Amino acid sequence: xxxxxxxxxxxxxxxxxxxxxxxxxxxxxxxxxxxxxxxxxxxxxxxxxxxxxxxxxxxxxxxxxxxxxxxxxxxxxxxxxxxxxxxxxxxxxxxxxxxxxxxxxxxxxx
Amino acid sequence: xxxxxxxxxxxxxxxxxxxxxxxxxxxxxxxxxxxxxxxxxxxxxxxxxxxxxxxxxxxxxxxxxxxxxxxxxxxxxxxxxxxxxxxxxxxxxxxxxxxxxxxxxxxxxxxxxxxxxxxxxxxxxxxxxx
Numbered sequence: 001x002x003x004x005x006x007x008x009x010x011x012x013x014x015x016x017x018x019x020x021x022x023x024x025x026x027x028x029x030x031x032x033x034x035x036x037x038x039x040x041x042x043x044x045x046x047x048x049x050x051x052x053x054x055x056x057x058x059x060x061x062x063x064x065x066x067x068x069x070x071x072x073x074x075x076x077x078x079x080x081x082x083x084x085x086x087x088x089x090x091x092x093x094x095x096x097x098x099x100x101x102x103x104x105x106x107x108x109x110x
Numbered sequence: 111x112x113x114x115x116x117x118x119x120x121x122x123x124x125x126x127x128x129x130x131x132x133x134x135x136x137x138x139x140x141x142x143x144x145x146x147x148x149x150x151x152x153x154x155x156x157x158x159x160x161x162x163x164x165x166x167x168x169x170x171x172x173x174x175x176x177x178x179x180x181x182x183x184x185x186x187x188x189x190x191x192x193x194x195x196x197x198x199x200x201x202x203x204x205x206x207x208x209x210x211x212x213x214x215x216x217x218x219x220x221x222x223x224x225x226x227x228x229x230x231x232x233x234x235x236x237x238x239x240x
Contacts, residue, residue, distance in 0.1 A: 002154065035225070037227075039155075044205055044230040044231065044232055044233050045205070045230055046230070047226060047228040050210070050225065050226040051225065051226070056228060088154065090157075090227070094214070094223070096172075097221070098157060098171055099145060099147075101147075101154060104154040104155070
């Protein structure tokens, strides 16, 4: 059971928009930065969003992040088949003094 | 470019130990932490712990306390993760990742906080089987 809760799967058609939610608590998401990672099966996770809503160099602005209270959201617009992957949210849990991840969300681009 | 390169796949018997290395390049090694994350087959990411390269302080996930040790060698910019008393459920891909750190005040004490992980190593498959 992950500390952060994500939907197991989401799907949308090419060109459409999708959002992935990440729910936590006051000891993790609410008072710490949230980051998002994309993982294509068989490869290492790749950061998409850091510090709630910032994109690392090279990440297109189709990817966006937001946070409100104890929840965070990853948004992807203009879906492409190449976006099919697993997506994970992550943050720090201040009470546990540990890093925590969500269980992951599998994105299918129909 | 900033890069982490890990050692190769390992196959171990139950009860044995494994030590995975992670060589960093392209940045000042002591300015970041190194975190270790594992992923069992078909499962999600599990945070294992981290080490401050600057002062060697470590913090491990509770479920691994007593079995895991993380170290660094600043002369070669290499981090290591040793896991002992291996069990079949330790079979996983093990990743190292550079950790961005900030200091926060919690309960009146200044403590480190990991913000995000970038880049990640390519992963090391550790298989535990009799």
